[in-house]
Structures are given as structure tokens and as C-alpha cells.
Amino acid sequence: MLVAVCALLGLAIGSFLNVVVWRVPRGESVVRPPSACPACGHEIRPRDNVPVVSWLLLRGRCRDCGAPISRRYPLVELTTAVLFGLVAALVGLSWLLPVALYLTAVAVALALIDVDVHRLPDAIVLPSYPVVAALLALASLDPGGTADWPPLLRALLGGLAMGAAYLALVLANPAGMGLGDVKLAGVLGMFLGWFGWGTWAVGLFLPFLLGGVLGLALIALGRAGRKSAIPFGPWMLLGAAVAPVVAPPLLDWYLGVTVGA
Template sequence: MDVFVGFFCALLGLMLGSFSNVVIYRVPRGESVVAPPSACPACGARVRARHNVPVVGWLWLRGRCADCGAPISARYPVNEAVMAIAFGVVGAAVGLAWVLPLLLVLAFFSIVLSSIDFETRRLPDRIVAPFALLVVAGICGFAISEGEVWVVWRAAIGAAALGLFYFVAFLAYPRGMGLGDVKLAPVLGATLGSLGWAQLAVGGFAAFVWGSVIGIGVMILQRRRRGVSIPFGPWMLLGAWTGVVIGPLVANWYLEVVGLT
């Protein structure tokens, strides 16, 4: 593990975590993420720079607005801390490799899109589109650095395969899947495909495993047999990370079980 890379990535994640809160709050409301400056939603007072320090600012204010005393959701420091931890873990695990920017992009948008989907049941195009562009840039940089054009082809195949699968699933059962999921699928397919076939296969399949497990859990908690609705985007993203982390291990295990290795 590269502790120094992990440390600097954690600092980057902490700063981007603060920006992610702006994105999560404003984009679903159709507001700009650039202007106006951050302000208290209760009284409209601008947040002072010293109070806008990730995590520390919220703790200093004890979770309340400095002007009107209105409570500030704990979601803000939690998102910042989670982003810092995610970036730190990825940086420490990968080190200074060309795949690092791609995985950091995946980490950032995983947290942002999951937060929005849980809250609004939407995956906004204004977020999925830049996610796609950054993934393409990351894949091209990765391919050029490694001198392997096949990485780009594998990513294209992954995007087409996962995108087509979700599109067919949407046509077959539109109540069970949204268009946002369909648009997110090729982005995740390209990301996983660029990393390897095992990551693509396991990551694509794991999304439905996670979704099924969570759906069954919600039905048990609500004591219902049907009619349970859950956002699927977070489980697509969790499935993608499952493929990234243990995809090759699961694929090798499966091949041994069926006797192909």
C-alpha cells in the first residue's frame, strides 16, 4: 500500500467532498453549482470561508448556522468524510498508477449519484454526462500510458454490452428500472470493461445481486410481499465496485468450480 498517495488522495477527497455537497443539493433543484456562494437555506446568510472548511467547519459550529442557529444536516460532514476515506483507500491501494484517476472519478460520482438517487430517485443527466466524459478521458489516458489500444476496445464493448442489457430490461419492465439507470449503465460498462473482462462480468452481475438482497430486506422490514420500490443506481455503483475489488477472484473461483481452469 502507498500510504503517501493515500494521504494526498484523502485530502483531495476532503475538498471534493465539500463540492459534492453543493452538487447533491443544487443539481436536482436545477440550480448552478458555481453561483451564488453557499448560504444557509433557512436565513440566506452566506457561509463564511472559515466555516466552510470540510468537516471541521460543521464541528466548530456544532451543526448550526452561525447567524440564525438553524440546524445544519449531518449529511454534509458525513459526505465529506466518506469522500476523503474513499479517495484515501483507493489512492493507498492503487498508488501512482495510470488507473488511479479513473477510479477516483468512479469514487466521486458513486457517492454523488447514490446520494441523489436515494433522496430523489433520479440520476440527473447533468451529472451522468460529465461522469461519462471523465471516464472516456481516463480510459484514453490509461490506454495511452499502457500502450494498449485494446483497453479502449474492451471499454467500448463493455459500454455497449451493459447499455444494451439495461435498455432491453427497461423495455421489458419499465416499472422496475428508470431511464437514468439505462444512461448510467454504459458509463459503468466502459469503466469495468477497461479494467478487464472479469471486472465487467462480476460488476454487472453484482448490481442485481445487491439490488435483490436490499429489495428482499426492505420487504421483510415492511412486511410486504410486493410493491416495494428502491432506487437501483446505488446498487449499480456498488456492483461496479464489487467487480473492481473482487472481480478477478470471483471469476477465477467460478472457472475452477465449473472445471474450466
């Protein structure tokens, strides 16, 4: 039931994220004006704004002018729904679920924007600091359970440490990444630090591994050169999502090989 509810929530959030991804890079409000067809300007009717279903019923075309509607819209909605359901299955019904779902929505929006315009907008990243801090505080308080404050302190320190690490990388090689990556690193560092320093370290390392593998693959296929610009934000977000899952077995293996030997 939890997975189904979160998946349905993901469909609705995904529809909103389509608006965010289009308007935020352009400095437009995500609230007004209402969504309209970019070809004819007609406002989209409520019945034509049902995630995925409306696109299918309209056969991917505007009701008024027949202009094609990109497949990206239903794909973003479906992807967000799947990710929300997966997060719910992994996290379960806990006070950690709200922050995990929030970061999932932010990750979808930021990844698409970074791919589109090679930017991580402050309008999304900066408000995430107080939101993530507040939701992690709620998870540490655990209403109805036993409060556990050390993870929250570790989260705050993790945010500072990861932001500082990325800032050092930018100062050492300004062409390698931008300040948007530094700002995002602080948010992801808080989330990863809440789980522990081992997960934090894996989350710091994974984006470089994943991004490096993709870069080598693109060079091998002739689709990129050594100086080609590849958005790094999506790899930071993917690394932060994967780290809490893979870090425990990975660290157990590493300790078994080193200490156990």
C-alpha cells in the first residue's frame, strides 16, 4: 500500500517537475501563468493535465491545434512514480521517507536541468538546505519513538565537509566543475552524513567513478573528446542515491579484506 501511494504521489509530482524543469532555468514562476500549449497558447484544461493518461488519450498532441507534445512529459511522470515507489520500498514507513522522497524529486529536476542547460539553479538547490536539515531533524527526533541526535550532528558536519571538498576541487581546477556542484554537494553531504561516515565517503567517491566510466565510454565510442563538457550533477545525485544501499556491504567487504586478512 505504501509503495502504491508513493508511486501515485510520484505521478503528480512528476507532472509538476515538468513545469519546474522548463520554467526555472528561464527564471519564470512555476505557479503562474497556468500551463499552456507552446504552439497555440491555449491553456491546458484540467482534464488534459492528468499525468500520463491525458497524453495517451490525446495521442501526444494538443487538443486545440494538434501540435505534438513531447514524450518527455509522460516519461518524467512515469520515472518519478517508479522512483518514488522504489524509495518507499527501500526506506519503508519511517520519518526518513519524507526527506528521501523530497531529494528524489529534487534529483529528477536537477538532473534534467543540468543535462539541458549545464546549470544547477540556486532556486532549487539553496532552499533544499533548510528543507533537508528540517526533515533530517524530524527523522532524528522520531516522534513517538526515541530521539537520536548524533546522526543530525553528523549530517550537518557531513554537509560542511562535502561542500568544502568540492570547493577545494573547484579551486584546484576551475574548469572541471562549477559552484553549482559545490552548493549541491552540501545538500547531499547532509543526507549521506546522516547514515554514517562510511556512507558519506562512498557517496563522495561514487560520482567520480560513475562519471569517469561514462566519459571513457563516450570517448571510446567517439561521441566525446577529452575536453568535452559532461554535466556532473546527475552523477552526484546518482551517487548519493546509491551510496546508502551499496555502502554497508561494500564497507563490510573492504574491512573483511583489509582487517580480516
